[in-house]
Amino acid sequence: MIPAPPGPAVRPPLCLTVAGSDSGGGAGIQADLKTMLALGVHGMSVVTAVTAQNSLGVRGAWELPPEAVEAQYRAVVDDIGVQAVKTGMLASAELVETVARLIAATAAPAVVDPVGVSKHGDALLAASALEAVRTLLLPAATVATPNLDEVAQLTGVVVTDEDGLRRAAGAILAYGPRWALIKGGHLGAGHDAVDLLTDGTTELWLRAPRHDNRHTHGTGCTLASAVAAGLARGLDVPAAVTAAKDYVTGAVAAGFALGGGIGPVDHAWRWRG
Numbered sequence: 001m002i003p004a005p006p007g008p009a010v011r012p013p014l015c016l017t018v019a020g021s022d023s024g025g026g027a028g029i030q031a032d033l034k035t036m037l038a039l040g041v042h043g044m045s046v047v048t049a050v051t052a053q054n055s056l057g058v059r060g061a062w063e064l065p066p067e068a069v070e071a072q073y074r075a076v077v078d079d080i081g082v083q084a085v086k087t088g089m090l091a092s093a094e095l096v097e098t099v100a101r102l103i104a105a106t107a108a109p110a111v112v113d114p115v116g117v118s119k120h121g122d123a124l125l126a127a128s129a130l131e132a133v134r135t136l137l138l139p140a141a142t143v144a145t146p147n148l149d150e151v152a153q154l155t156g157v158v159v160t161d162e163d164g165l166r167r168a169a170g171a172i173l174a175y176g177p178r179w180a181l182i183k184g185g186h187l188g189a190g191h192d193a194v195d196l197l198t199d200g201t202t203e204l205w206l207r208a209p210r211h212d213n214r215h216t217h218g219t220g221c222t223l224a225s226a227v228a229a230g231l232a233r234g235l236d237v238p239a240a241v242t243a244a245k246d247y248v249t250g251a252v253a254a255g256f257a258l259g260g261g262i263g264p265v266d267h268a269w270r271w272r273g
Helices: 028-038 066-079 093-104 127-140 148-155 164-173 219-232 237-253
Strands: 014-022 042-054 057-063 084-087 110-112 179-183 193-198 203-208
Touching (some): 028 042, 066 093, 084 093, 084 219, 127 148, 148 179, 164 179, 193 237, 219 237
Parallel strands (some): 014 042, 084 110
């Protein structure tokens, strides 16, 4: 007997990433889509730039014109719809302005990862774009997720200990996002992997053991995408961030060697367990 075909599938939540492509597959659009799949949402993409990179660094980057970015965004949102948006690499002021306008007009929560440099120290955001990030992109964010280097780049606040995370959050919130998630991973050895989520009133400290693993390429993209996936699934911001922290902690612990440099976190760690 031939088995009956399965019934109609239930459509998963819809999540859109607006970011650059990482040819090595560890960060950017590739990390975002892997994360979204792992967390049960349908990932869609708007490519803002193409990079030639591997485990050793970024060899080159070519941004797409704003009209190409807007056309991709409109094609997805106008037809398919979206329940959360995540932004990553936006290399120029023109791209920042375009994407900020688009997400501000979209009735879905937006997670803004203000990507400034790659894991290898390569610049991914022009200095001329910083003011557009401050005045246009951050005010459109439901959650902004800067690391400590990005906090310093955007606000001038230099964080050297956990107490500084509050000052960093206040400086980011002053630009208008509803929530700031300050990632404290760059505090380094001697500290837990500690992040602070706050809207200026409520504080949520998220701690995890620091894993002795250098293969951490894509952590920022993965965390922001995991937050967006949670929001697309209907979680509130604290619940989405808590679930994202748990997911990225496991992904960092399972990070693996790839090439001759810094390998990626493992987005499929739950499946391999």
